[in-house]
Amino acid sequence: MEKTVVLNVNGKAWSLNIDPEMPLLYALRNNLQLNGPKYGCGLHQCGNCMVLMDGKAQPSCMMPCAAAAAHTITTLEGIGSGSSLHPVQKAIIEEQAAQCGYCLNGVIICAKALLEENKHPSDAEIREALQRVLCRCGTHTRFISAIKKAAAANAG
Amino acid sequence: MPAHHSNQPANQGRRNFLKNTGQLLIGFSLTQAPFAVHAEGMPFATPRVEEDSINAWIRIDAEGNVTVLTGKTELGQGIKTALMQMAAEELDVNMKRIRIIIADTGQTSDERYTAGSASIEGSGRAIRMAAAEARKRLLDMAAGKLNAPVSGLTVKDGIITATATGQSISYGALLNGKSIEGEVTGKAPLKDPSTYTLVGTAYPREDIVAMATGQPVYVQDLRMPGMLHARILRPPVYGATLTALPENKLTGLAGIIKLVRNGSFVGIVAQEEYQAVKALRVLQQSATWNKPPLQPMLPELFNKMAAQTDNGEIVEKNDSVDPAIAAAAVQHEAVYKRPYQMHGSMGPSCAMAQWKDDQLMVWSHTQGVYPLRSTLADLLSIPESKIRVMAVPGAGCYGHNGADDVGADAALLAMAVPGKPVRVQWMREDEHTWEPYGSAMLLRLKGGLDAQGNLLALKTELWSDTHIARPGGRAGHFIAGRDLEKPFTFSPGRFSGGSYRNAVPLYNTPRQVILYNYKGPLRTSALRSLGAYANIFALESFIDELAHKAGKDPAAFRMQYLNDDRAKAVIQLLIDKTNWKERISKKGAGLGIAFAQYKNEAAYFAIVAEVQVDKTARQYRLVKLTGAIEAGQAINIDGIKNQTAGGMIQSASWTMLESVRYNATGIQSRNWDTYPILRFNAVPDTEVFVINRPELPPLGAGEAAQGPVAAAIANAIFHATGTRLRELPLKL
Ligand code: FES
Ligand code: FES
Numbered sequence: 001m002e003k004t005v006v007l008n009v010n011g012k013a014w015s016l017n018i019d020p021e022m023p024l025l026y027a028l029r030n031n032l033q034l035n036g037p038k039y040g041c042g043l044h045q046c047g048n049c050m051v052l053m054d055g056k057a058q059p060s061c062m063m064p065c066a067a068a069a070a071h072t073i074t075t076l077e078g079i080g081s082g083s084s085l086h087p088v089q090k091a092i093i094e095e096q097a098a099q100c101g102y103c104l105n106g107v108i109i110c111a112k113a114l115l116e117e118n119k120h121p122s123d124a125e126i127r128e129a130l131q132r133v134l135c136r137c138g139t140h141t142r143f144i145s146a147i148k149k150a151a152a153a154n155a156g
Numbered sequence: 157m158p159a160h161h162s163n164q165p166a167n168q169g170r171r172n173f174l175k176n177t178g179q180l181l182i183g184f185s186l187t188q189a190p191f192a193v194h195a196e197g198m199p200f201a202t203p204r205v206e207e208d209s210i211n212a213w214i215r216i217d218a219e220g221n222v223t224v225l226t227g228k229t230e231l232g233q234g235i236k237t238a239l240m241q242m243a244a245e246e247l248d249v250n251m252k253r254i255r256i257i258i259a260d261t262g263q264t265s266d267e268r269y270t271a272g273s274a275s276i277e278g279s280g281r282a283i284r285m286a287a288a289e290a291r292k293r294l295l296d297m298a299a300g301k302l303n304a305p306v307s308g309l310t311v312k313d314g315i316i317t318a319t320a321t322g323q324s325i326s327y328g329a330l331l332n333g334k335s336i337e338g339e340v341t342g343k344a345p346l347k348d349p350s351t352y353t354l355v356g357t358a359y360p361r362e363d364i365v366a367m368a369t370g371q372p373v374y375v376q377d378l379r380m381p382g383m384l385h386a387r388i389l390r391p392p393v394y395g396a397t398l399t400a401l402p403e404n405k406l407t408g409l410a411g412i413i414k415l416v417r418n419g420s421f422v423g424i425v426a427q428e429e430y431q432a433v434k435a436l437r438v439l440q441q442s443a444t445w446n447k448p449p450l451q452p453m454l455p456e457l458f459n460k461m462a463a464q465t466d467n468g469e470i471v472e473k474n475d476s477v478d479p480a481i482a483a484a485a486v487q488h489e490a491v492y493k494r495p496y497q498m499h500g501s502m503g504p505s506c507a508m509a510q511w512k513d514d515q516l517m518v519w520s521h522t523q524g525v526y527p528l529r530s531t532l533a534d535l536l537s538i539p540e541s542k543i544r545v546m547a548v549p550g551a552g553c554y555g556h557n558g559a560d561d562v563g564a565d566a567a568l569l570a571m572a573v574p575g576k577p578v579r580v581q582w583m584r585e586d587e588h589t590w591e592p593y594g595s596a597m598l599l600r601l602k603g604g605l606d607a608q609g610n611l612l613a614l615k616t617e618l619w620s621d622t623h624i625a626r627p628g629g630r631a632g633h634f635i636a637g638r639d640l641e642k643p644f645t646f647s648p649g650r651f652s653g654g655s656y657r658n659a660v661p662l663y664n665t666p667r668q669v670i671l672y673n674y675k676g677p678l679r680t681s682a683l684r685s686l687g688a689y690a691n692i693f694a695l696e697s698f699i700d701e702l703a704h705k706a707g708k709d710p711a712a713f714r715m716q717y718l719n720d721d722r723a724k725a726v727i728q729l730l731i732d733k734t735n736w737k738e739r740i741s742k743k744g745a746g747l748g749i750a751f752a753q754y755k756n757e758a759a760y761f762a763i764v765a766e767v768q769v770d771k772t773a774r775q776y777r778l779v780k781l782t783g784a785i786e787a788g789q790a791i792n793i794d795g796i797k798n799q800t801a802g803g804m805i806q807s808a809s810w811t812m813l814e815s816v817r818y819n820a821t822g823i824q825s826r827n828w829d830t831y832p833i834l835r836f837n838a839v840p841d842t843e844v845f846v847i848n849r850p851e852l853p854p855l856g857a858g859e860a861a862q863g864p865v866a867a868a869i870a871n872a873i874f875h876a877t878g879t880r881l882r883e884l885p886l887k888l
Contacts, residue, residue: 001410019410022430030429035377036370040502041584045828048502076370089368096360096794099802101367102502102551108368127836134828136502137552138805140839142798 005065009034010078020066025049027065028075036076036105040134047106047133051075057113059132076105079112088112091150092143099137106133111147120151210293211335212265213286214243220314220328222249224256227267228279229523229547235279237361238791242280245355246287246347248311249327259525259547266526280791280854285340292344297330349789349850356850358794375521375548376506380577383508384413385429386569387436389422389443390586391639393822394679396445398422405442409435416572419641420445423569425578436583449820450677454596458493461598461619461674468617471656471669480613480666484604486705490698491600493883494690496593496678496816498825500833503551504582505558505591509570516543516570520563521550527628528560532567535631535644554806556681557591558582560627564634588831589823590635593816594683595621595655596676599694609706611717613666614698616659618691619674623654625681658688658863661695662753663717678818685862688754689807692863693870693884696750700871701880710871711736711749720753722849726762726784727751729845734764734782740875746776748871750864754856759787761860763804765840765868769876774888776873778808778840781865786847787857793846796857801842803861809834811866813885 007014007024009032016031023042028034028051040048042061049061052074060068080086085093088111098104107130114121114129121129126147135143215223224243228235240254257263267279295316299306302325304318311317317324349355366373391398398420406412406424411431416423424439426432452460481487508519516538522528525545533540545563553559566580582590598619604612625648627633632644656671683689703713711731718724730736730749739747746767753760766780781804790796813832817824825831870881879888 019430026428026430026433033379034370035372035374038374038376038503039581040504041827043584043827043829045584046502076368081369085369092368093360093364096358096364096798098361098364098367099798100502100549100552101364102374104367105370127839130836134502134833134835136500136554136806136833138802138809138839139798140805140834140836141801141842144836 005069007065007069007073008071009073010075016065018065021064024051024060024063024065024068024073027068028060034075034077038102038105040102045134047110048103050106050109050133052109052113055113055116057110057132076108079108086112087150087153088115088147091146091153095142095146095149097139097142097146099139103133103135103137103139107135107143111150114147115151115154119154121147123148208339210286210289210338210340213283213340214247214290215335216290216327216331218328218331218333220249220253220326222247222254224254224283225264226256226279226283227259227264227525229259229521229525229549236363237359238795239280239283241354241359241791242284243287245352246284247291247314247327249314251354251359253314260545261525261529262544262546268524268527282340284346285342285344288344288346289338289340290336293336293338294327294330298325301325301330352850355791356789356793356848359792361795373549374503375508375519375550376503376581378508378519378548378579380508380510383577383579384425384427384573385432386423386425386566386578386580387432387583388565388580388586389424389436389439390590390635391420392445393447393450396420396447398443399446400444401439402442405438406435409438414573416569418568419639419643421568421636421639423565423580425569425573429581433583447821450818450822451820452677453819454495457596457676458598461596461672461676462600464619464672464674468670468672469652471671472660472667474613474666474668476666477613477615477668481602481604481615484612485607486605486609487602488604488698488702488705489600489602490701490880490882491598492690492694492697494597494693495814495884496596496680497683497810497814498588498593498816498831499554499557499591499683500831501551501553501557501587504584504587505562506550506579506581507559507563507566508577508579509563509566510577511570511574514542516567518543518545518563518567519548520545521548521553521559522563523553523556523559524626527626528563530629531560531627531631531633532564534629535564535634535637536567536571554684555594555686556626556683558587560633561590561635564631564636568636585826588826590679592625592679592681594686594689595623595680596678597655597687597690599690601694601698603698603702605702605706609708611663611665611702614661614663615667616661616669616695617672618656618659618669618687619672620655620687620690621674621676621680622648622652623657623680623682623686624648624651625679654682654686657686657691657755658752659691659695660756662720662723662756663699663714664719665717678816678823684803684806685754685859688752688859689810689862689866690884692750692752693811693866696752696864696867697870697880697882700748700750700867700874704874709737709740711740714749714751722760722786723751723753725847726760726786729784729847730762730764730782733784733845736764744876746872746876748868748873748875750867750871752860752864754860758855759785759857759860761785761800761864763861763864763868765865765872767869767872767876769873769888771877776876776888778812778838778869780841780843781805781808781868782843782845783861784845784847785857785860786849787860788852788855789850790846790848791854793848796846797844799858800844800861803859804842804844804865805834805839807862807865808840808869810862811869811884811886812838815885
């Protein structure tokens with residue numbers, strides 16, 4: 001049943017012996033030991049498992065690894081860390097935009113994808129871009145201000 | 157030398173424990189410590205920490221770094237930062253020197269549950285007193301070394317300086333690796349709040365950096381060498397029993413280590429996570445169950461509730477209420493309904509457990525490590541001294557969700573595969589269908605006004621299932637406990653205070669409150685604010701109705717019956733900030749106000765909701781929520797704002813959308829499609845104003861918003877449409 005699948009994640013090619021049917025999320029979390037993408041529903045309803053697939057924000061909880069092999073994947077870890085934070089991460093930290101933070105992965109991934117396409121999104125466009133992400137702590141308004149701040153920093 | 161010496165053997169042992177683990181304590185990071193525990197062989201028994209000893213709360217190492225210990229857990233509320241601020245302030249050290257260890261039966265005091273917005277009042281107070289005591293002792297020691305009176309010493313970042321000579325010595329050097337032992341006498345001077353430099357500021361939470369960059373933060377992120385993955389086959393409905401489990405269906409599936417069955421409790425342990433998920437699907441399709449039907453259905457439920465009037469519990473008695481209402485010029489009565497609602501944590505419950513060398517280690521996002529431990533002892537019939545429960549943050553919990561249950565699941569499976577760490581995570585469907593919900597509630601309010609529109613009396617009758625079914629040592633409170641071959645029985649606690657939380661109006665008028673305890677069909681327990689959500693929704697809607705009948709401004713009407721100046725101040729602040737007077741006088745604008753003091757003893761909170769109504773489409777949009785909160789001394793202003801805005805949005809979601817649907821075959825709200833919550837496009841703008849009163853004790857703030865928000869939205873809809881909505885969620 002196991003097969004060799006090559007996944008291109010965060011700029012590296014990973015050759016994995018896995019069940020090719022396995023959703024990408026499990027490979028990212030367990031085989032590659034990444035924490036950014038999270039299981040929330042497994043049903044494309046919550047956005048906790050978001051990754052960038054060829055630069056677009058996509059949930060990873062239902063896509064089989066076999067299909068994911070055709071794409072370039074970037075996770076939260078690949079967006080920025082330590083002293084080289086992405087402007088969205090920086091703004092999230094500065095605005096203290098998190099409570100439990102479980103949804104942050106989806107928020108940051110979607111925000112990054114948005115800002116790549118639209119340097120000056122309106123409030124409505126930000127909301128639209130984050131529509132697939134659920135947050136139960138109710139941190140929404142801080143997320144929106146953080147993304148606006150990141151957009152401004154990018155532009156400036 | 158002051159009392160940091162003690163020669164009893166027990167303490168000696170404990171000092172060794174501290175010494176051995178010193179590195180780990182100081183270097184505690186969310187990621188390493190939970191892994192390191194078993195490997196390092198740390199003790200499983202409760203540390204011999206007397207709660208009144210300083211080092212139950214504060215430890216200082218030779219480098220002058222401070223470790224704070226709390227029995228409370230981090231649930232996303234930012235408690236770690238607030239408690240660290242309190243310790244740093246009292247000790248006069250920089251925040252950079254402070255670390256914190258959260259609830260762990262191997263290290264911290266038993267502080268029961270992290271619940272009821274009481275962490276700052278409880279743990280915060282203990283930590284502040286211990287820090288003050290430590291500071292006093294250190295100053296006494298320094299006075300000797302520096303040859304100066306204590307009054308001639310100043311402290312800056314843990315360096316004590318004698319003003320006269322300029323000589324100084326650090327906390328670390330004074331202690332030189334020894335721990336500060338001795339009691340918290342309560343007599344050490346506390347700092348004057350006017351001199352605070354840290355408490356009351358918006359000190360940033362550092363854990364957000366880890367969250368934003370994908371570092372391991374959550375129990376879901378725990379990984380250990382040799383770790384196995386598991387899933388639980390839950391019954392299709394409460395009380396179902398397993399009639400057949402064709403194990404042969406698993407033949408040929410890869411990675412299956414063990415199928416664990418005990419009565420109707422079934423768990424599948426596999427090498428890899430997805431293998432466990434696949435096996436679970438096979439079992440779900442092949443298992444057969446004996447399924448008792450669920451009943452009564454909504455809305456029959458509310459009729460059944462109302463029919464139960466034989467066991468009323470008098471919460472607040474006043475014999476003048478009935479006659480006063482009967483004689484009133486204007487009499488009014490209204491009935492309000494709240495359905496079952498969910499915690500709906502983003503991260504499904506998860507735990508890891510390991511049974512090794514006759515000892516059980518459990519990592520859990522529980523709200524109470526000690527109660528979980530005693531309940532596990534009951535479940536497994538092993539002594540508590542062999543169990544250690546360590547709290548690791550999960551996603552936001554908002555009350556008693558599946559955290560304890562999954563801890564029990566993990567423990568049962570770990571016992572079946574000795575030596576191996578077992579990680580169990582619930583599927584989304586498990587979380588949605590098995591978490592204990594916030595109870596459905598029914599409220600009937602009656603009131604009377606005189607001919608001039610003055611309030612004469614208020615009467616409340618309320619019906620509710622329990623809001624408190626946490627495991628407190630009895631294994632019947634675990635789902636798994638009830639499914640075992642020899643099942644444990646569930647007996648809800650008799651404390652019904654959660655049901656009538658905030659049911660007694662704060663308004664100065666004769667009032668009477670009666671509670672009917674009703675056993676409904678669904679599993680219920682504490683959901684953020686417990687009964688206060690529905691009680692305040694009903695009361696603050698009803699007050700609005702009375703104000704309307706009296707022809708008075710609803711804000712002014714409330715102010716008229718409040719005696720407490722702090723209560724009036726939050727309302728007044730909102731009146732000023734929202735341009736209330738002018739806007740409320742406009743018909744059809746869609747503005748509503750509500751107020752409550754949480755538990756009638758914690759934070760004061762008032763809220764103005766603004767809605768836009770599309771009458772033809774029978775839809776409304778919540779445009780903005782503006783809140784004002786006063787929680788005494790604010791420890792972290794930004795933390796209070798964040799928690800309050802979050803509570804406002806969560807309550808708006810409950811209020812506008814949420815209701816657990818079920819039928820005879822079980823819960824139908826099995827995921828986010830069938831139990832929708834607010835998404836970004838419907839979330840209102842929020843604004844929060846904090847009144848800080850540094851001279852007063854801090855009050856719990858985390859749940860203050862839940863009730864008033866619901867009423868404010870209903871009141872705003874009434875203002876816009878003239879239609880009074882009394883059933884949650886509010887649908888036009
Ligand atoms: S986990 Fe993928 S969308 Fe919820
Ligand atoms: S911050 Fe907790 S779910 Fe969004």
